[in-house]
Amino acid sequence: MEYLEFELPIKELEEQLEKASKIGEESDVDVTATCKQIETKLKETKRDIYKNLTAWQRVQMSRHPDRPYTLDYINAICGDSFLELHGDRSFGDDKAMIGGLGKIGDQSFMVIGTQKGVNTKMRQYRNFGMASPEGYRKALRLMKSAEKFGLPVVTLIDTPGAFPGLEAEERGQGEAIARNIFEMTKLMVPIIVVIIGEGASGGALGIGVGDRVLMLENTWYSVISPESCSSILWRSWEHKEKAAEALKLTAKDMKKMGLVDMIVKEPVGGAHRDREKTFSTVQKEILKSFEELKNLSPTKLVKERMNKYDQMGVFKG
Known part of the structure; x- marks a missing residue:
């Protein structure tokens, strides 16, 4: 440990x-x-x-090397029922974005999430959980398939951000993320989002629009990482702790501002201290959220989702 x-x-x-x-x-x-x-x-x-814990300490907890990643949750919650699906049918298969069909309890879901990798070799293979345009297009293809067959969608977010490389920009990174956000707002099936680690920038938003957004206790969700914010404002990473406090990126802050719907409690010491309990809690909350959404008509589901996001933020004239 x-x-x-x-x-x-x-x-x-x-x-x-x-x-x-x-x-x-x-x-x-x-x-x-x-x-x-x-x-x-x-x-x-x-x-x-x-x-x-301070905001910066929560950020550190979300990055703990022993913390469970997306595939850990999928394997624990879905077990052998998970069938991974590949490719965006346009360019390629992004290994940073996992997606496929799986059962949680007795209910089938389309499960999608960003995967970081558990060691150096796997992190390189998964591009450190930073998805490229084909990753977001794969996610959207799977969401559309779920809509076609009336399956609810679960997304698991743990990413330091979308891949910022030149080749990603050439293939339309911004458009791919924006398209996902647009399409997710009007998807005709329930969407349950779970932030299990880092929720950074557009990398998280590309699969982050949902009817229920759940956030684990020791995670963060923000437009920018504390280090990047510090380097922009102070030209140095030394002020990352101050930046973390100013960004209001913790689960408590997000819930207070109405940007997430629920904080999921973690075992004392973090999710990595008792993985089985964490998996069980997340599974229970996903099923609970689905029970609240399953009887809504597609029209009402989309209307409530749109109203939820319309009401976010404060404007003062």
Whole structure:
């Protein structure tokens, strides 16, 4: 288990507890009282640290290398029922964008999401979760297929942004994202969006329009990353913590501004500390959201979705 800088006090206490337990196992010394004392201190430390995380610390949590990625959620929630579909039928198959049919409980869904990769080789293969135009066009093709067959759509967002390379711009990156946003607003089936990690810029918005937008507790959602914001405003990444606070990018901020519908609680220490519990919670919330939407007519579904996004933001004349 890797520890972030602000988690080092927890690491020290866990190491102390492990050493004390080992001494008790290898000798006749009674360490029960000592272990209980360390456990109590550990619980208090965890509570104090995770209860008061700053915006930048939440960003760090969302990028934790042990945090589950899109395919982890798909494999855990859909199991063997997931059938991946490939290609945009125009240019190619973007490996940063995963999509296919799968069952959650007894209900079939079209599941789409950005995949980062779990090691260096896979990150390069997945382009670090940064989708190209063909990725967004593949996502749109799958959404249109879901609409044709009356299947609800689930999207899982975890991306540092859309791929900014020259070749992506030449193939119409901006148009592909804009087209997805436009088409998703009027898709005739329920759309449930879950932000499971980073939700950066148009890379997230390209699959981020939904009837229900759920956001895990230790994730972020913003037009720009704190580092990029800092480099633009202060010509340096040194002010990324200040930028994170100013951007109001945490789940709590997003819920307060009405940009997401629900904050999904994570296990103490983050989603990576108890993956199974996280998967179970996300599955439950997806099915709960679908139950709220499944009986709406397509016309009412689109109308409510459009009204929801029309009411976002504040204008002062």
